[in-house]
Amino acid sequence: MATARRVGSATSETRAAILAATEQLLVESGYASVSSRSVAAAAGINPGLVHYYFPTLDDLFVAVFRRGAEKNLDRMARALASPTPFQALWRTSADPRGGALFFELMAAANHRPALRAEVAELAERARRLQIEALRELLPQYGVDGGLFPPEFVAAAIQGIALSLGREEALAMATEHRAAAAAMENLLDHLEQRRHAAPPRRAQGPEARS
Amino acid sequence: MATARRVGSATSETRAAILAATEQLLVESGYASVSSRSVAAAAGINPGLVHYYFPTLDDLFVAVFRRGAEKNLDRMARALASPTPFQALWRTSADPRGGALFFELMAAANHRPALRAEVAELAERARRLQIEALRELLPQYGVDGGLFPPEFVAAAIQGIALSLGREEALAMATEHRAAAAAMENLLDHLEQRRHAAPPRRAQGPEARS
DNA sequence: GTCTATATTGAGATAGAC
DNA sequence: GTCTATCTCAATATAGAC
Numbered sequence: 001m002a003t004a005r006r007v008g009s010a011t012s013e014t015r016a017a018i019l020a021a022t023e024q025l026l027v028e029s030g031y032a033s034v035s036s037r038s039v040a041a042a043a044g045i046n047p048g049l050v051h052y053y054f055p056t057l058d059d060l061f062v063a064v065f066r067r068g069a070e071k072n073l074d075r076m077a078r079a080l081a082s083p084t085p086f087q088a089l090w091r092t093s094a095d096p097r098g099g100a101l102f103f104e105l106m107a108a109a110n111h112r113p114a115l116r117a118e119v120a121e122l123a124e125r126a127r128r129l130q131i132e133a134l135r136e137l138l139p140q141y142g143v144d145g146g147l148f149p150p151e152f153v154a155a156a157i158q159g160i161a162l163s164l165g166r167e168e169a170l171a172m173a174t175e176h177r178a179a180a181a182a183m184e185n186l187l188d189h190l191e192q193r194r195h196a197a198p199p200r201r202a203q204g205p206e207a208r209s
Numbered sequence: 210m211a212t213a214r215r216v217g218s219a220t221s222e223t224r225a226a227i228l229a230a231t232e233q234l235l236v237e238s239g240y241a242s243v244s245s246r247s248v249a250a251a252a253g254i255n256p257g258l259v260h261y262y263f264p265t266l267d268d269l270f271v272a273v274f275r276r277g278a279e280k281n282l283d284r285m286a287r288a289l290a291s292p293t294p295f296q297a298l299w300r301t302s303a304d305p306r307g308g309a310l311f312f313e314l315m316a317a318a319n320h321r322p323a324l325r326a327e328v329a330e331l332a333e334r335a336r337r338l339q340i341e342a343l344r345e346l347l348p349q350y351g352v353d354g355g356l357f358p359p360e361f362v363a364a365a366i367q368g369i370a371l372s373l374g375r376e377e378a379l380a381m382a383t384e385h386r387a388a389a390a391a392m393e394n395l396l397d398h399l400e401q402r403r404h405a406a407p408p409r410r411a412q413g414p415e416a417r418s
Numbered sequence: 419g420t421c422t423a424t425a426t427t428g429a430g431a432t433a434g435a436c
Numbered sequence: 437g438t439c440t441a442t443c444t445c446a447a448t449a450t451a452g453a454c
Contacts, residue, residue, distance in 0.1 A: 030317070100319055104319065106316075107239060108316075110313065110378075111239040120380060127381060152387070152395075154388070155388040160368040163364045163371060164364055170325075170328065175333075176360075178358055178360035179360040179364040182360065186361075
């Protein structure tokens with residue numbers, strides 16, 4: 001499935017420069033602005049060299065996505081294992097820099113099948129990681145597992161982060177500040193609830209005592 | 210600010226065909242695939258004619274966005290005035306067709322200032338409409354206004370819809386079904402709570418008499 | 419590995435015939 | 437209103453010199 005061609009050594013400095021330049025272009029000017037020429041100009045090299053490392057643009061997009069994805073998965077795993085997992089998970093989801101990149105990559109994935117497959121695979125892995133962790137955590141926070149199953153909470157955290165990121169990007173100052181503050185407050189509330197209550201075993205959606 | 214040039218009558222059939230073709234292209238092939246040539250081909254007309262109605266591509270993007278925005282605002286206002294406002298608001302936010310279009314337009318707006326201004330303006334209007342309605346509604350649902358202010362709830366509903374829409378687009382079948390079902394269930398729960406309790410007056414985060 | 423050069427294709431936009 | 441024709445520019449990708 002996910003076999004992107006790799007030319008040149010994986011540790012090449014030029015290769016890294018191309019990836020960094022592409023990521024910058026994606027964030028600042030959108031996926032439509034990514035071309036062998038624009039990337040080469042931003043990286044200070046020759047257009048042809050871009051094609052040497054990444055024969056097609058698909059290869060380039062996939063490589064950029066993978067590099068970011070590895071980092072994100074690591075951060076997420078660390079967040080879920082931290083002493084305040086909810087807050088930590090929120091901080092990783094709400095990273096503002098990731099927002100623009102996320103919209104661009106999702107939009108680009110819509111019509112680049114190779115990228116789409118890559119995105120889908122990572123989204124699945126990330127989601128499963130979250131769900132497994134939340135299955136253990138939610139009961140500790142005293143969250144009603146019938147009303148708020150892990151699948152829902154995972155989708156909600158990411159969605160709210162996405163929504164607030166968008167508000168920030170569009171400079172919807174007041175609404176955004178109030179909503180973001182409420183989220184922080186809610187998380188404080190939950191973390192306190194967790195540390196106040198004795199840890200309990202995970203349990204399913206059926207009624208609890 | 211938002212003054213896009215309009216050439217030709219607003220009710221022109223050709224104009225409508227161009228807008229419909231553009232929307233289709235956006236959803237199916239992404240914003241990068243929208244060009245005077247591709248649009249003309251999809252609409253069955255000549256490329257030059259696209260430029261007659263929409264001198265620049267910015268004008269075209271803005272017009273497509275506006276057409277969709279008007280419809281959405283209407284639907285949202287009707288939802289907020291319906292007997293089960295939460296469920297109705299959710300249904301309008303979770304419309305699957307809007308999902309791909311939304312990602313494309315947000316990404317396109319990232320690097321088309323004219324479009325970005327238009328999106329920001331509409332997002333503000335929609336958000337304010339929601340917030341005002343929620344300020345009245347939330348107390349009726351017995352929602353704690355301190356923990357869940359209207360700004361937050363509005364962002365949360367849209368964000369969760371966005372997140373679930375993405376899961377669906379990426380074919381994350383199982384996670385998506387569980388999360389979507391939980392959302393429906395949560396809304397049922399809330400609507401029942403509302404109709405069970407006597408209506409109360411709106412109240413802010415601080416206590417009121 | 420890095421470059422130049424180029425084949426090929428398509429883009430945005432405009433001028434002007436009908 | 438609709439079309440043809442065209443100017444100008446940039447795109448992907450490849451071949452091959454160094």
